[in-house]
Every structure is written in C-alpha cells, then in structure tokens.
Amino acid sequence: xxxxxxxxxxxxxxxxxxxxxxxxxxxxxxxxxxxxxxxxxxxxxxxxxxxxxxxxxxxxxxxxxxxxxxxxxxxxxxxxxxxxxxxxxxxxxxxxxxxxxxxxxxxxxxxxxxxxxxxxxxxxxxxxxxxxxxxxxxxxxxxxxxxxxxxxxxxxxxxxxxxxxxxxxxxxxxxxxxxxxxxxxxxxxxxxxxxxxxxxxxxxxxxxxxxxxxxxxxxxxxxxxxxxxxxxxxxxxxxxxxxxxxxxxxxxxxxxxxxxxxxxxxxxxxxxxxxxxxxxxxxxxxxxxxxxxx
Numbered sequence: 001x002x003x004x005x006x007x008x009x010x011x012x013x014x015x016x017x018x019x020x021x022x023x024x025x026x027x028x029x030x031x032x033x034x035x036x037x038x039x040x041x042x043x044x045x046x047x048x049x050x051x052x053x054x055x056x057x058x059x060x061x062x063x064x065x066x067x068x069x070x071x072x073x074x075x076x077x078x079x080x081x082x083x084x085x086x087x088x089x090x091x092x093x094x095x096x097x098x099x100x101x102x103x104x105x106x107x108x109x110x111x112x113x114x115x116x117x118x119x120x121x122x123x124x125x126x127x128x129x130x131x132x133x134x135x136x137x138x139x140x141x142x143x144x145x146x147x148x149x150x151x152x153x154x155x156x157x158x159x160x161x162x163x164x165x166x167x168x169x170x171x172x173x174x175x176x177x178x179x180x181x182x183x184x185x186x187x188x189x190x191x192x193x194x195x196x197x198x199x200x201x202x203x204x205x206x207x208x209x210x211x212x213x214x215x216x217x218x219x220x221x222x223x224x225x226x227x228x229x230x231x232x233x234x235x236x237x238x239x240x241x242x243x244x245x246x247x248x249x250x251x252x253x254x255x256x257x258x259x260x261x262x263x264x265x266x267x268x269x270x271x272x273x274x275x276x277x278x279x280x281x282x283x284x285x286x287x288x289x290x291x292x293x294x
Contacts, residue, residue: 016220018199020133020174022075023236024220025090027229030076032057034219038078040212042086044187045129045170047151054081074105083124085109093244094134102128106167123166130171131195139176148177149188181207268294 017024029038039052046052055078076088087105091098106128114123139147153168155161177192184190184207194213204217218224225233263284270280277291284291 015222016199016201016217017222017233019195019220020090020092020131021237021240022090022092023233023240024199025075025131026236027225027233028216028219029088030057031219031229034215037212037215037219038076038088040215041191042088042129044191045149045172046127047168047170050084050127050165052080052084052086055079055086056081058085077109079124083113085113085124085126087126087128089128089130091130091132091134091136092240094136098130098136102130102169106169110167125165125168127168127170130169132171132173133175133196135173135175137171137173139173148173148192181205264290264294267291 017027019025019028028034029041035055035057039055042052058077058079060074060077074087075090077085078088079085087109089102089105095101106126110123110126113126114121137150150171150173151168152170154163154166156163172192172195174192174196177189177196179189179193181190181193184193190208190213194208194216198216198220201217204213208217222230222233263286267280267284267286267290270284271277271291271294277288280286280291281288
C-alpha cells in the first residue's frame with residue numbers, strides 16, 4: 001500500500017498538527033490525555049534497561065540557580081514513578097550552542113534534585129531527549145552514516161562502562177532521517193517517520209497500523225481538539241510564525257548591514273589611494289557626503 005501524503009500544504013490544509021512545530025509538539029505531547037503516547041515514544045528511544053512505567057507532568061518553568069541567573073522554560077518535563085526526570089525538547093530551528101543549552105537544562109534539573117532531602121546522594125537520573133529538525137551537530141564522520149539517534153552519558157572512553165546513571169542526552173535527528181516508510185522496519189524508524197510526516201498523512205499507513213500509532217494519529221487530529229485546545233494551538237502557531245518572521249527579518253537586515261560595512265571598507269581603501277570621490281561613488285554606491293565623512 002502506497003503511503004498517502006499531501007503533495008503540499010497549500011493544496012489541502014493538513015488535518016494533522018505538524019509535530020515538528022513547537023505548537024504541534026505541545027498540543028500532542030504536552031496534553032496529559034496523551035500521556036501513553038509520550039511514554040511509548042520515550043521507551044522507543046531510551047537505552048536498554050531504562051523504561052518508563054508511568055509519568056507525572058511537572059512544571060516547565062525552571063528557576064535559575066541564583067537570583068542573578070534568569071530562569072528557563074522547558075518544552076516538556078515529566079517524572080517517572082521512581083523519580084527519574086525526562087526533559088523533552090523540540091528543536092525546529094537551528095540555534096547556536098544548542099548542545100550547551102541542553103547541558104545547562106539537564107544540569108539544573110539534576111542539581112535541583114540534589115538539593116532536596118535525598119540521602120546518600122541517591123539522586124534520580126535525568127534524561128534530556130532532543131527531537132531535532134535541524135543539523136546541529138557535525139556528523140561528517142563515516143560512523144554516523146545511517147545513524148540518526150545518538151546517546152551521550154558519563155562513560156569510560158575506552159570500555160564504554162557507565163560510571164553512573166545520572167545525566168544522559170538522547171538526540172533524534174529527523175533531518176538526517178530520509179527512509180521511506182517501506183524501509184522502516186524498527187520501532188525507532190517508524191516513530192521517526194511518523195514524527196516527520198504526520199502533518200502530511202491523509203490516512204494512517206498500513207505499516208503504522210498499531211495501537212501506538214493509532215493513538216498518535218488520533219491525538220494529532222486538529223478537528224478533534226476541544227474549543228479551548230484549538231484556540232491555544234492557533235495562538236501558539238501564530239506566535240511561532242511571528243517569531244520566525246522576526247528572525248528572518250533580522251537575518252536579512254544583518255546581511256544588508258554586512259554589505260554596507262563592506263562598501264565602507266572598500267571606499268576607505270579607494271580614498272586612501274587618491275581615487276576621486278565620483279569614481280568611489282560609482283564603485284560603491286555611496287553618496288559623496290558619505291565618502292567625504294570617511
């Protein structure tokens with residue numbers, strides 16, 4: 001059965017949320033009614049031996065370590081019944097120092113648990129799961145070929161022995177995942193396909209006809225949202241689009257500013273060589289007054 005995907009989002013408005021948008025991610029995975037969907041996803045990417053039994057949603061606002069440090073807002077934070085914390089971050093757009101930001105988030109949560117009344121440093125582990133729609137890491141080495149899920153933790157550099165289950169990072173890099181559904185045989189492959197293509201699926205493909213993905217498919221159905229949830233989703237989508245427009249404008253203005261600085265530098269060099277102001281103006285596009293002021 002051929003996977004049915006919309007040719008473009010302009011030909012027919014998607015019935016499903018875009019799970020790679022912050023608004024869509026929040027609408028599905030941030031809804032406690034979809035807790036089992038989140039548990040199923042986490043269990044598909046967590047290392048062997050670590051499985052989520054149950055989840056309690058926790059506040060996503062996290063204060064700074066000191067009064068001078070500003071707080072942070074996490075995309076999603078929840079705790080298992082044994083105290084293990086799971087932070088799930090959706091990275092739609094590329095950001096500088098993303099890895100450092102993840103380390104800061106996880107470290108702050110881990111440190112906050114250590115400040116609680118926990119005896120003998122029995123601090124519950126913290127897992128940060130990043131779902132990335134961007135290329136945030138250098139994966140040029142051949143060992144990364146066909147790999148799109150990575151795990152980082154405190155291990156010996158030679159034996160790989162785990163020092164302590166304390167802070168771990170798992171990154172699901174969807175931009176590097178390009179398998180057609182027909183080649184998705186593992187549960188991880190199927191989850192990556194569903195996350196990446198949900199908003200463009202007309203119907204749930206036969207290969208995803210399991211309880212896990214039926215729940216995900218239903219949870220992403222915009223028409224099934226309550227009035228309040230739909231209003232919040234629409235509001236979040238508008239905010240997200242506005243923010244992207246602001247960043248795009250800033251990038252364009254930054255490039256324009258860079259070109260202006262380059263023209264000024266060229267004009268200065270030509271002026272030092274005794275070239276006439278008229279010729280400098282023709283070469284750089286600057287006005288005679290701007291050249292004279294250099």
